[in-house]
Structures are given as C-alpha cells and as structure tokens.
Amino acid sequence: MKKKTIFQTVISRFLILFFNFGLIIFSTNIWGSHGKGLISLVTADLAIISFFSNIFVAGSVSYFLTKYPKEQVLFFAYGWSVLVGICIVLFFGAVPHTAEVLPFLIALSVLLSLYNANISFFIGSQDIRKFNIFSVLQLAIHLFFIVLLVFVLGFSDIEMYFVAQIACYFLLFMISSFYLFKNFERTRISFSKSLAGKMFSYGWKTQLSAFVQFLNYRLSFYFLEFFKGFSSVGIFSVGVAISEAVWTISRSLSVILYSNVLNTNDVQLAINKTKISVRISFLITVLFLFVLLLIPASGYIFFFGEDFHQTKSIILLLSPGILAMSVSNIIGHYFAAINKLKILNIKSIVGLFFTILLSWYCIPRWGILGACFATTVSYCISSALLFWKFYQITDFRYKDFILSKSELRIFLEKVKAGSLFS
Structure with missing residues (x-):
C-alpha cells in the first residue's frame, strides 16, 4: 500500500x-x-x-x-x-x-x-x-x-x-x-449464469461471517427495544458509538497490517509486525479511553442533552470490551491475511452466543447497564479466543503490549514520514 x-x-x-x-x-x-x-x-x-x-x-x-x-x-x-x-x-x-x-x-x-x-x-x-x-x-x-x-x-x-x-x-x-x-x-x-453462480457463492460466504459479527455488535439494541423501549436504545447507542470510535486507529492499523502480511512470505516477519500493531493499538486505545473517561458526565450532557446523563457510565462499563476488541481486530486481520478464516467464524459465533444469552438475562433486570455487561463479556470472551489461537503459534510476552522507548521513537518517526510498516 x-x-x-x-x-x-x-x-x-x-x-x-x-x-x-x-x-x-x-x-x-x-x-x-x-x-x-x-x-x-x-x-x-x-x-x-x-x-x-x-x-x-x-x-x-x-x-x-x-x-x-x-x-x-x-x-x-x-x-x-x-x-x-x-x-x-x-x-x-x-x-x-x-x-x-x-x-x-x-x-x-x-x-x-x-x-x-x-x-x-x-x-x-x-x-x-x-x-x-x-x-x-x-x-x-x-x-x-x-x-x-x-x-x-x-x-x-x-x-x-x-x-x-x-x-x-x-x-x-x-x-x-x-x-x-x-x-x-x-x-x-x-x-451470464456462470457469473451469477460465482458471485452468489463468493458473496454469501464472505457475508456470513460479517453478518454474525454484526449481530454480536448490535443484537443488544433489539433486546433493549423489546424490554425497555426506544429511549433506552438511544441512550445506549450513543455510549456505544463514542466507545467504538476508539477503534478508528485499530481499524486503520488493521488494514495496513493486512496489506503487509499479504505481501510477505516471511512468517516470522508477519508475526513481528502483528505484535507491533498489537502494542500500538493497545496503548492508543488505553489513551483514548482514558481521555473519554476524564470528561465529566456534565460534558456529555452538554453535547447530547439531559437524556444522556448515563453516557459516561456506559463508556466505563464498555471499556474492557472495547480494549479487547481493539487488539483482537489486529490479530483477526492477521488470520484473514494468512487465510485462517475458521477461527474468525468461531470467534464470531461464540461472541454471538454470549450476547444472546447474557442480553436475555441481564437486560430485563438491569436495562442499559445489563446491555453494557452483556456486550463487554461477549467482546472479552470472543477476543480471548483469538489471543489464545495467536499465542499458540508464538510465545506470549507481556512486553507485546508495551512499546519500548526505541520502538516509540521509530513509530513516531514513521508516522511523520508516512511510512508506517514499510
């Protein structure tokens, strides 16, 4: 790229x-x-x-x-x-x-x-x-x-x-x-009957996994509407949108990593680039979430209105899941680039299972806070599957989530030069 x-x-x-x-x-x-x-x-x-x-x-x-x-x-x-x-x-x-x-x-x-x-x-x-x-x-x-x-x-x-x-x-x-x-x-x-058949075969296979993952992200909206009404969905959706905005950097890094892994035959180099992406995504996500949580509840009321006084609490409860998904998005793109799609499908299905199970139990009892809990647990469990699979092929080290001073300096230099991962 x-x-x-x-x-x-x-x-x-x-x-x-x-x-x-x-x-x-x-x-x-x-x-x-x-x-x-x-x-x-x-x-x-x-x-x-x-x-x-x-x-x-x-x-x-x-x-x-x-x-x-x-x-x-x-x-x-x-x-x-x-x-x-x-x-x-x-x-x-x-x-x-x-x-x-x-x-x-x-x-x-x-x-x-x-x-x-x-x-x-x-x-x-x-x-x-x-x-x-x-x-x-x-x-x-x-x-x-x-x-x-x-x-x-x-x-x-x-x-x-x-x-x-x-x-x-x-x-x-x-x-x-x-x-x-x-x-x-x-x-x-x-x-062209041949083209129609090929497009349909290719299309439904690529959309199935994405559809299951989408349900994992948004099914809680429908549970909230069913049990608690439109207003609860509106309040919860704003907190979700703000929290998921943190994924902007992670998704950009994922696209870049995907392109690089596709164009290399060096397995170890691909793993090393993935670990660097994990470190960057982890630290930037922590930083962004920290900034969001520094904003007082009154700040969110100022922007969105009095109805949305729970926004900060929603962001706080969603933070662990958002952080987990931010890192697992990187690992997911690595598996996609090496054509290991089975684990991605399993991850999505497991996440959806917990979303349905916990939403059905938690949302009728605790409303919006129950939706936050169900979402966070689902994100963390599904992300843990990708972590486990990735670290089966490489050694786990705590420093995989911490940039060294030299790596931070190189990262900043590459960002300025527009040559990240090149």
Missing part, C-alpha cells in the same frame, strides 16, 4: 469520525433519546438488509471486476440491489418500529445498495482515493441535508433524518455513476 494512500485512508477515517459525531449530536439534540433510539434501530435494520444485498455487491463486485466485464458485474449488482431492497424489507414490515418508516427503509436499502455497488467498483479498480472521498461525503452530505431540512426549511419530524439520508444516497449514486459510466458499453451487458 502506497504511503500516500495510507495517509489518505487514515485522514478519511478521522473525517468520517468527525461527521459521524456531528450526526449524533444533531440527532440527540433535535429528536432526543426516543428519536435516537428509532434512528439506531432503523440503521441496524438497514445494515442487516445490506448483508443480503452485499451477496452480489460489496466484495463480489470488487473481486469479479477484474475477471469479467464490468457491465456484466454491475448488471447483477444493480438488479440484485433492487430485488433485495424491496423484497427483504417487506419482511421487516411486521416489526413495530419498522412499520412506521417502511417506505423510507425501502428507498434507503435500494439506494444504499446501488451506491455500495459503485463504491465497490472503486475498490476493485484500486481507486482508493475516490473510495475515501465518497466515504467522507456520505456523512458530510447527510449532515448538510439535515441542517437544510431542519434549520433552514423548518421541518422537525423524525422522518426528516431518513429523508436527508435518502437524498444523500441518491446524490452520491448519481455522482459516482457519472465516473463509472464514462466508458460503459451497453452491448456488453448480458446474463
């Missing part, structure tokens, strides 16, 4: 983080905990639908783009996006919180999937610059439309959040399509 690309990717992630917090602050102050709870659940619904859409989109587009004509690949991606975006969403109509926003969810699922197909095209063609730009614009334009609808035009209904999101995805799909269709040849569009 080129130095410039790495730098752009890291910068884009921080911009995404910035605009995401802007959306959280606006949504909590305009629509309160109840509105934020509905937004969080619909966002989770949309993510679930996306896993079905992504069978022919996302990784499938990127993977088959270099093997088949792009016109054929996009033909299946677009067709599947519309089909799934309508049919799958209708199953959500029976869910109480979805029924009232069903038309918005249908429009969002179709447009998001079409947009993701275009974005996947940029990844497959190694145009990471456009991918980063559109990823940032996705949140920035959404925020712009909310400000326009609420503060300029004077609309205040919760539906305006979804109208703004629909407008955002439509605009970005049209702009990204402009780049894609410059050299588009309609005569090359055709139905």
Whole structure:
C-alpha cells in the first residue's frame, strides 16, 4: 500500500469520525433519546438488509471486476440491489418500529445498495482515493441535508433524518455513476449464469461471517427495544458509538497490517509486525479511553442533552470490551491475511452466543447497564479466543503490549514520514 494512500485512508477515517459525531449530536439534540433510539434501530435494520444485498455487491463486485466485464458485474449488482431492497424489507414490515418508516427503509436499502455497488467498483479498480472521498461525503452530505431540512426549511419530524439520508444516497449514486459510466458499453451487458453462480457463492460466504459479527455488535439494541423501549436504545447507542470510535486507529492499523502480511512470505516477519500493531493499538486505545473517561458526565450532557446523563457510565462499563476488541481486530486481520478464516467464524459465533444469552438475562433486570455487561463479556470472551489461537503459534510476552522507548521513537518517526510498516 502506497504511503500516500495510507495517509489518505487514515485522514478519511478521522473525517468520517468527525461527521459521524456531528450526526449524533444533531440527532440527540433535535429528536432526543426516543428519536435516537428509532434512528439506531432503523440503521441496524438497514445494515442487516445490506448483508443480503452485499451477496452480489460489496466484495463480489470488487473481486469479479477484474475477471469479467464490468457491465456484466454491475448488471447483477444493480438488479440484485433492487430485488433485495424491496423484497427483504417487506419482511421487516411486521416489526413495530419498522412499520412506521417502511417506505423510507425501502428507498434507503435500494439506494444504499446501488451506491455500495459503485463504491465497490472503486475498490476493485484500486481507486482508493475516490473510495475515501465518497466515504467522507456520505456523512458530510447527510449532515448538510439535515441542517437544510431542519434549520433552514423548518421541518422537525423524525422522518426528516431518513429523508436527508435518502437524498444523500441518491446524490452520491448519481455522482459516482457519472465516473463509472464514462466508458460503459451497453452491448456488453448480458446474463451470464456462470457469473451469477460465482458471485452468489463468493458473496454469501464472505457475508456470513460479517453478518454474525454484526449481530454480536448490535443484537443488544433489539433486546433493549423489546424490554425497555426506544429511549433506552438511544441512550445506549450513543455510549456505544463514542466507545467504538476508539477503534478508528485499530481499524486503520488493521488494514495496513493486512496489506503487509499479504505481501510477505516471511512468517516470522508477519508475526513481528502483528505484535507491533498489537502494542500500538493497545496503548492508543488505553489513551483514548482514558481521555473519554476524564470528561465529566456534565460534558456529555452538554453535547447530547439531559437524556444522556448515563453516557459516561456506559463508556466505563464498555471499556474492557472495547480494549479487547481493539487488539483482537489486529490479530483477526492477521488470520484473514494468512487465510485462517475458521477461527474468525468461531470467534464470531461464540461472541454471538454470549450476547444472546447474557442480553436475555441481564437486560430485563438491569436495562442499559445489563446491555453494557452483556456486550463487554461477549467482546472479552470472543477476543480471548483469538489471543489464545495467536499465542499458540508464538510465545506470549507481556512486553507485546508495551512499546519500548526505541520502538516509540521509530513509530513516531514513521508516522511523520508516512511510512508506517514499510
């Protein structure tokens, strides 16, 4: 991975983080905990639908783009996006919180999937610059439309959040399509049974593990809504969003490590780079969590409103799990790079098992605090599996989590030079 690309990717992630917090602050102050709870659940619904859409989109587009004509690949991606975006969403109509926003969810699922197909095209063609730009614009334009609808035009209904999101995805799909269709040849569009079968086979295998992991992250939202209502989901989701923001550095390091391990045949070198990434991720995560916990409860109330006075307590209870996942994300990318996917699937399934078990027991009794406990225990146990597997192939040393002075100096020099892990 080129130095410039790495730098752009890291910068884009921080911009995404910035605009995401802007959306959280606006949504909590305009629509309160109840509105934020509905937004969080619909966002989770949309993510679930996306896993079905992504069978022919996302990784499938990127993977088959270099093997088949792009016109054929996009033909299946677009067709599947519309089909799934309508049919799958209708199953959500029976869910109480979805029924009232069903038309918005249908429009969002179709447009998001079409947009993701275009974005996947940029990844497959190694145009990471456009991918980063559109990823940032996705949140920035959404925020712009909310400000326009609420503060300029004077609309205040919760539906305006979804109208703004629909407008955002439509605009970005049209702009990204402009780049894609410059050299588009309609005569090359055709139905290929072979390609359809290969895309489906590849897509469902790659999405299954990600889907299980997503449930591990978000299933507690649905338990909270069932037992305690929308407001509890809204309050909990803000604490989760702030805590998970700490993963920004870990995820950036994971992408860089993944690229490096893929391009080396030296097993020991790959392990050493993984351990360095673990140390950096561990220490930076501890630092960020420490800063978050230094902020008084009144600070979170100032930003998000009185409904969110429990935010600091939520962050505190989630901290052990967030730290564990921050480090295990690094190790998970190492296993992915060496094609050891079985342990990742096991890790996700074990985490999901404990999420379901503990959420069912803890949330009815302790509400939001019970959701925090269930999430943290699930994260820690699933992460422990990866630690155990990784340290089966190498010696465990406590200094794996502590940067030496010389390593810290080299790390800072490489960050300044934009040559981390090179």
